[in-house]
Amino acid sequence: MKLTINGKPVAVRAEPNTPLLWVLRDELGLLGTKFGCGIAACGACTVLVDGEAIRSCVMPVSAIEGKAITTIEGLANETLHPLQRAWLQVQAPQCGYCQSGMLMASAALLQKNANPSDQDIDDNITNICRCGTYPRVRAAIHLAAKNGGGKV
Amino acid sequence: MSKHSAPANPSRRQFMLTATLASGALLVGCATSSKPVATYVPGSDDKLVSEAQLNAYIRIDRNGKVYVAIARSEMGQGVHTSLPLLVAEELGCRWEDVTIEDAPIDGEFANLVAASLMLPFRPDDKGVLVSMGRWSTDNFARMMKLIMTGGSTSVRGAWLPMRSAGATARELMKQAAANRWGLAVAGLSVADGKVVAPDGRTLAFAELLDDAVKLTPPSEVALKQPGQFKLLGKSMPRKDLPAKVQGKAVYGIDVQLPNMLVATLRMNPELGGKLGSFDASAASKAPGVHKVLELPALNGATAGVAVIADSYWQAKTAVESIDIKWQSGPLANIDNAAMYAYLQKELNESSGFTYHSAGDSKRDPAQGDKVLRATFRAPLLAHATMEPMNTTALVTDDGVEVWSPTQMQGFAAKVAASVAGVSSSQVKLHTTLLGGGFGRRLDVDFIAQAVFLAKQMPGRPVKLIWSREEDTRHDFYRPAAVAEYTAHLDSRGQLQYLALKSASPSIGHQQLNRLGFPAMGPDKTMVEGGYDLPYQVPNMRFAGVNADIGVPVGYWRSVGHSFQAFFLEAWMDELAHAAGRDSAEFRLALLQDQPRYRAVLQLALDKAGYGQPLPAGRAHGIALAESFGSIVAQVAEVSLNADKSIRVHRVVSAIDCGFVLQPDTVVQQVEGSVIFGLSAALYGDIEIKKGQVQQSSFNDYQLLKMADTPKIEVHLVPSAEAPGGVGEPGVPPVAPAVANALFRLTGQRLHSLPLRVA
Ligand code: FES
Ligand code: FES
Numbered sequence: 001m002k003l004t005i006n007g008k009p010v011a012v013r014a015e016p017n018t019p020l021l022w023v024l025r026d027e028l029g030l031l032g033t034k035f036g037c038g039i040a041a042c043g044a045c046t047v048l049v050d051g052e053a054i055r056s057c058v059m060p061v062s063a064i065e066g067k068a069i070t071t072i073e074g075l076a077n078e079t080l081h082p083l084q085r086a087w088l089q090v091q092a093p094q095c096g097y098c099q100s101g102m103l104m105a106s107a108a109l110l111q112k113n114a115n116p117s118d119q120d121i122d123d124n125i126t127n128i129c130r131c132g133t134y135p136r137v138r139a140a141i142h143l144a145a146k147n148g149g150g151k152v
Numbered sequence: 153m154s155k156h157s158a159p160a161n162p163s164r165r166q167f168m169l170t171a172t173l174a175s176g177a178l179l180v181g182c183a184t185s186s187k188p189v190a191t192y193v194p195g196s197d198d199k200l201v202s203e204a205q206l207n208a209y210i211r212i213d214r215n216g217k218v219y220v221a222i223a224r225s226e227m228g229q230g231v232h233t234s235l236p237l238l239v240a241e242e243l244g245c246r247w248e249d250v251t252i253e254d255a256p257i258d259g260e261f262a263n264l265v266a267a268s269l270m271l272p273f274r275p276d277d278k279g280v281l282v283s284m285g286r287w288s289t290d291n292f293a294r295m296m297k298l299i300m301t302g303g304s305t306s307v308r309g310a311w312l313p314m315r316s317a318g319a320t321a322r323e324l325m326k327q328a329a330a331n332r333w334g335l336a337v338a339g340l341s342v343a344d345g346k347v348v349a350p351d352g353r354t355l356a357f358a359e360l361l362d363d364a365v366k367l368t369p370p371s372e373v374a375l376k377q378p379g380q381f382k383l384l385g386k387s388m389p390r391k392d393l394p395a396k397v398q399g400k401a402v403y404g405i406d407v408q409l410p411n412m413l414v415a416t417l418r419m420n421p422e423l424g425g426k427l428g429s430f431d432a433s434a435a436s437k438a439p440g441v442h443k444v445l446e447l448p449a450l451n452g453a454t455a456g457v458a459v460i461a462d463s464y465w466q467a468k469t470a471v472e473s474i475d476i477k478w479q480s481g482p483l484a485n486i487d488n489a490a491m492y493a494y495l496q497k498e499l500n501e502s503s504g505f506t507y508h509s510a511g512d513s514k515r516d517p518a519q520g521d522k523v524l525r526a527t528f529r530a531p532l533l534a535h536a537t538m539e540p541m542n543t544t545a546l547v548t549d550d551g552v553e554v555w556s557p558t559q560m561q562g563f564a565a566k567v568a569a570s571v572a573g574v575s576s577s578q579v580k581l582h583t584t585l586l587g588g589g590f591g592r593r594l595d596v597d598f599i600a601q602a603v604f605l606a607k608q609m610p611g612r613p614v615k616l617i618w619s620r621e622e623d624t625r626h627d628f629y630r631p632a633a634v635a636e637y638t639a640h641l642d643s644r645g646q647l648q649y650l651a652l653k654s655a656s657p658s659i660g661h662q663q664l665n666r667l668g669f670p671a672m673g674p675d676k677t678m679v680e681g682g683y684d685l686p687y688q689v690p691n692m693r694f695a696g697v698n699a700d701i702g703v704p705v706g707y708w709r710s711v712g713h714s715f716q717a718f719f720l721e722a723w724m725d726e727l728a729h730a731a732g733r734d735s736a737e738f739r740l741a742l743l744q745d746q747p748r749y750r751a752v753l754q755l756a757l758d759k760a761g762y763g764q765p766l767p768a769g770r771a772h773g774i775a776l777a778e779s780f781g782s783i784v785a786q787v788a789e790v791s792l793n794a795d796k797s798i799r800v801h802r803v804v805s806a807i808d809c810g811f812v813l814q815p816d817t818v819v820q821q822v823e824g825s826v827i828f829g830l831s832a833a834l835y836g837d838i839e840i841k842k843g844q845v846q847q848s849s850f851n852d853y854q855l856l857k858m859a860d861t862p863k864i865e866v867h868l869v870p871s872a873e874a875p876g877g878v879g880e881p882g883v884p885p886v887a888p889a890v891a892n893a894l895f896r897l898t899g900q901r902l903h904s905l906p907l908r909v910a
Contacts, residue, residue, distance in 0.1 A: 035405065035617070037620040037850050042538070084397040087397045088389070091393060095586060096392070096393070096395075096397075126858070128855050131828075134861040135823055
């Protein structure tokens with residue numbers, strides 16, 4: 001199977017029904033995308049498929065053949081993505097385990113909505129953070145939006 | 153990997169004498185006064201020092217890089233920044249030059265503060281008994297190599313030793329420079345990794361290594377006063393965050409090694425149940441599978457079956473396909489109702505151990521007294537760290553190497569050695585980042601399992617990853633508790649008597665048993681948050697009944713405080729109401745001799761606008777609690793939705809945690825604690841049926857999300873006292889603050905968690 005991940009074509013050997021999450025982690029060594037639950041309940045495994053945030057733990061790799069996948073490793077270009085900069089500015093992460101997923105879900109939100117309201121954030125960022133970074137994640141999304149984060 | 157040599161003179165290290173000089177500077181006897189150890193540049197004829205281990209904590213290399221040994225786990229609380237800051241502040245190096253490395257498993261790094269938490273003393277207890285207790289737990293901790301991260305102890309424990317290590321190394325540098333220049337040490341200063349002479353000449357630390365390693369460290373050093381700090385108190389950006397926003401941080405689950413295999417498991421869904429038989433034939437032939445194995449019940453884990461494969465998904469698919477016949481164990485007939493009935497029965501029938509009493513501890517009510525009584529209840533709770541349990545192990549002829557997101561390094565190494573059948577000197581343990589800890593990773597069950605599996609695959613690293621379902625169903629849960637409070641209010645509304653009897657299992661006993669030790673005696677975690685209360689009441693008694701029905705319990709963020717603070721602070725509110733007094737005024741009146749508590753409560757009240765009108769349908773509730781050396785007051789602003797579900801709009805916290813090293817990290821920890829506390833107060837309830845936990849994942853074990861998160865404000869009380877803990881103290885007041893607001897809204901007194909309005 002051929003996939004496009006972070007702009008690069010890759011070939012994978014995994015069984016077609018293997019969730020994308022485990023192809024990324026175990027076969028491609030892209031470890032930034034995390035395993036939290038495996039049932040689409042937490043968002044730790046969020047990646048972008050053609051710009052949409054999806055939970056990769058329940059996405060069979062065969063279903064996304066030929067689509068453009070962006071993982072946390074592909075979020076930054078030469079410099080950090082405005083969301084990553086905002087994240088550091090407000091010192092958002094604690095343990096950090098959920099943060100790849102938070103960032104990818106936020107990137108998808110900003111692509112669709114360059115200036116999300118608190119309500120938009122509540123509706124779209126449904127990832128779980130056990131450390132309780134929600135107030136800072138919210139602040140960082142607003143900050144990144146202010147800095148033009150949606151236009152990257 | 154660590155490059156530490158064993159400290160040279162262990163007996164020297166048993167004492168940490170402190171004295172405050174007339175100048176106000178703190179003089180400490182050096183905790184780490186072993187002689188420096190040099191590593192030489194290979195082949196250098198004149199024996200050039202390539203790096204110098206100046207003491208147990210500090211190594212400096214020829215490029216001026218400073219390596220600080222860290223024996224505490226980074227699980228989000230910022231210790232990878234706050235601990236090296238303590239060293240850098242006193243050493244006088246550049247912060248950019250500081251790197252951290254794993255400390256070795258050595259008694260030097262034992263967690264003495266955590267060990268002292270076993271002692272049943274109250275925060276204001278002092279004197280010979282306390283000193284003797286501390287002396288014995290210190291020795292116990294060193295002997296057992298109790299290296300662990302928990303009890304909000306990291307900064308508290310490091311406050312003197314790591315600053316003293318920095319100061320000792322600084323004095324060595326100054327002495328070396330003084331010798332070079334032929335000047336007196338007294339006139340020299342340090343800045344940016346250099347020693348500076350009065351005339352402005354400088355020598356970098358890196359240039360002084362060859363001389364410094366020949367010197368004997370001073371036996372006493374003066375520490376800076378808070379007013380002289382350059383790094384502490386300033387909110388330095390956390391060192392672990394850049395990697396964490398780029399997906400580059402390495403957690404246990406991310407360990408990658410050449411030739412590595414991945415395993416997963418299924419344990420008997422009945423806690424403590426046994427493995428009957430299973431048919432491995434199909435799973436063994438599944439793609440990528442190397443082995444299907446029986447997993448014994450190790451260190452508190454339940455027995456099960458594991459599959460070792462090339463990748464997680466292969467192992468997971470194979471293990472799910474196995475037909476397993478389970479056998480019932482001792483908890484087969486236990487459900488929640490039976491557990492609570494047992495706790496209630498023990499509460500009624502046993503007098504328990506008295507942890508604190510004052511005045512007439514069995515007081516009969518006087519004439520005209522109002523006698524009040526209530527029974528409180530708290531449920532089992534899961535830790536639900538975002539990163540499921542996992543560990544990687546490699547067993548070879550030389551020993552065992554382990555990579556683990558553990559909070560319990562000392563015992564992890566011991567258990568790895570015993571499962572692998574090697575001596576402790578043949579264990580190499582690497583602590584990865586932790587995707588949350590909250591006390592779950594103080595247990596070592598998953599480490600024992602990983603080593604057990606790796607032993608079947610000699611020469612190949614095996615990474616064991618639990619599924620979320622196994623993680624939820626095989627936790628060591630926050631204990632359920634049933635407690636009864638009694639109080640006497642006299643006719644003037646004064647509180648004359650307060651008595652608690654609380655029944656719950658001892659976490660300490662269970663955990664010691666899991667580690668292979670016998671256990672007995674009192675365990676203050678059953679009643680902490682009650683017996684150590686700050687209020688002045690003339691007659692009191694606080695008793696705990698150890699009632700253990702066998703459900704596995706463990707340390708859960710804020711431990712006993714997590715339920716006792718709810719019992720006490722909900723009860724105090726009820727008493728205030730019964731006395732016809734305001735909740736805040738009633739508490740403040742009982743805190744006449746407790747200025748720190750009063751100041752914290754007052755700050756929270758002021759910032760929240762307590763007593764001022766709120767929008768219709770909203771109410772304030774307050775709570776105050778000390779835990780782990782810090783005092784937190786909270787004011788929650790709450791309303792009820794039409795379906796009677798609870799909406800928390802705003803939580804204002806004030807905290808006095810002594811001197812604040814990293815103000816923004818403290819704010820972050822309290823924010824997180826409020827959210828953690830709300831998940832428990834509003835939703836948390838693990839239910840057992842036939843010995844099996846009914847919840848399995850985030851869909852049925854609900855946690856707070858963005859949309860439910862209130863506005864959270866955190867205010868710090870300025871203080872020059874030694875630091876208190878910050879990882880946990882924000883959790884205990886949350887539930888009672890919300891419950892007390894609900895009373896004002898509904899008139900209902902909620903005595904059970906999670907909070908449910910009828
Ligand atoms: S791991 Fe995919 S949503 Fe939790
Ligand atoms: S930062 Fe720890 S789970 Fe979100």
